[in-house]
Amino acid sequence: MAGGNREPGRTVTSKVIAVLGAFEHNVRPLGLTEIAERAGLPASTTHRLVAELTEGELLSRKEDGSYQLGLRIWELAQNTGRQLRDTARPFVQELFALTGETAQLVVRDKNEALLIDRAYGPKKVPRSARVGGRMPLNSTAVGKILLAFDEPWVRQSYLKLDIHKSTSKTIVDPQILNRQLKHINEQGYSITIDEQRVGAASIAVPVWHTGKLGAGLGLVIPSANAANMERYLPVLQATSERITRATAHIPLDTLLASHRKDNPRG
Template sequence: MAATADLDTVLGKAVTILRAFRPDDLVLSLAELVRRTGLHKATVHRLAGELVANRLLDRVDGGYRLSGGLFELGMLASLERSLLEMAMPFLQDLYERTHETVHLGVRDGHDVVYVAKIGGHRQAASPSRTGGRIPLHCSAIGKALLANADPDLQREVLAAPLVRRTPHTVVAPGILRAQLTKAVETGVAFEREESALGITCVAAPVFGLDREPVAAISVTGPTSRFRPETQVTAVRAAAAGLGSTIARRDRMR
């Protein structure tokens, strides 16, 4: 679940302004930022100006947009950057084998955060985006990670309300638990129109040196032509290859 900022601090208020932007937003007016954050207009105006001065926002016609400075900071995130550098050859190979949308994701709380997404001209219209997040229970990557996670985390997720994103989202804890057990047995997890209608997906966990799931790789395609069962071997091989690379790096430390 995404963390919320502390509105009692200046930093928390600034973060709240930045997090007010959604994936489809290009520009937000001052009035809209005030509405979304619940902060006073004068506070938003002052902090937005400071964010502009620090290249975290740009002031443009109609309001504000996120600045390239945020992208630069994001690329310095050491864990995701090193993981992406190691993963990219395997993701590219998997895309060349399948010509379907390939994802790399990590767990953050009860969500999957997508570190990479590769898709060509035929890519499925999935709700995923690099840097975006989706609940663990309704994505193949999320199920692959949750199936191999600490039992306490599994119990926590299964005990919480499971949000229904489509009519096919699994919201019954017993059914989800059975799917997680199957994912451990087979080494892959499936999603069938559970995060968005019209797409299906298969994912495999990536294990580090200590056999902890550090990430997962998936292949996604439209239900009209993609059969995820046919890509089980390919996605497992990509995940195993990345896991071996991570383990070799960790042994050398």
């Protein structure tokens, strides 16, 4: 992109990331002033970068002069984890067909669960993310699976963070959460009720990849039906085994840098 860097310590790339990051937690369009404030950039810099990003179709300009993420961002995002998603999708869809409950597959990206695929029907269950979106590790069953079965350093690093409380039932005490994660590791599955969204419960199991944790596979159901969630364990575990076999050829460690101990992104 044109133009020099007149702000010491910030590269052009970091500024572009900051501009795009302004939209991370917003579904509504943003004006230039708001983008500049969220990105921490001068108005002139923001105007130039937004214009170039719009020209490159990474942002799109609405008639009222506000901006939103462009379709090209969505197109590029679809390539994240595509090999894993395309291979696992038939199994995720079959899991939904067999249970009638929302089925989802996630991997860890930094300190969040990245939703690779999801299959759901007409049941009204509060959902916290779309495919390609992110969910907390501490308040979702799939997220707790990722913490409980990944390498110990992942859990230890996460427990030192300021853990987000999504609902009144979210566990944020590091000692309590650590004990729960150890229990999940011992029993082989995770359950949450109203911890991420009131009205939603979930159950999840690990998906393995060449002997290491690869992903988390789970079901999301209405909290009112949570009493007998363990009845889904056999089909969850069988589906996990099938995904494990089907994805063994995929170099999962290269999908996301956060899977590498020598390059932690937390």
